[in-house]
Amino acid sequence: METALRDDALTAVPAGFELRLGLPWIRSMPLSSVAGLAVEVDGVPVAAGLVSVVLGARRVPADALQAESGWWFIQDRLVLAFPQEISAGAHAVAVDFTLMVPYLQAPSGSALVLPFHVEARLAVRPAVVPGISRDVA
Numbered sequence: 775m776e777t778a779l780r781d782d783a784l785t786a787v788p789a790g791f792e793l794r795l796g797l798p799w800i801r802s803m804p805l806s807s808v809a810g811l812a813v814e815v816d817g818v819p820v821a822a823g824l825v826s827v828v829l830g831a832r833r834v835p836a837d838a839l840q841a842e843s844g845w846w847f848i849q850d851r852l853v854l855a856f857p858q859e860i861s862a863g864a865h866a867v868a869v870d871f872t873l874m875v876p877y878l879q880a881p882s883g884s885a886l887v888l889p890f891h892v893e894a895r896l897a898v899r900p901a902v903v904p905g906i907s908r909d910v911a
Contacts, residue, residue, distance in 0.1 A: 779894035794851035
């Protein structure tokens with residue numbers, strides 16, 4: 775899970791900032807399996823209604839991912855976008871969410887739902903640095 779928030783994950787953009795989140799699971803997952811995205815920056819929660827997900831040229835509210843048909847591939851980064859500025863320097867960033875794993879069964883007989891919490895101290899980057907990972911589209 776330490777690669778879920780890499781050193782280059784936090785980027786300032788003209789419309790605010792973006793956070794690139796790696797999938798902390800062993801297999802690619804449908805976007806519809808992601809729920810409950812919650813983000814904190816320096817201990818301050820970002821209002822849920824302000825979090826959107828960039829999917830190619832579209833921005834989707836984070837709570838609308840269950841309606842998406844795309845996939846979050848293991849090597850890709852899910853881009854979370856925020857319409858507020860972020861100051862330069864390093865910030866403590868934390869992300870919480872759940873993954874519904876459709877191919878694993880919970881004791882109740884329903885699909886297994888796993889909670890995830892990832893955090894890192896990240897420096898704001900002025901631009902996206904090209905790398906081997908792509909953004910989820």
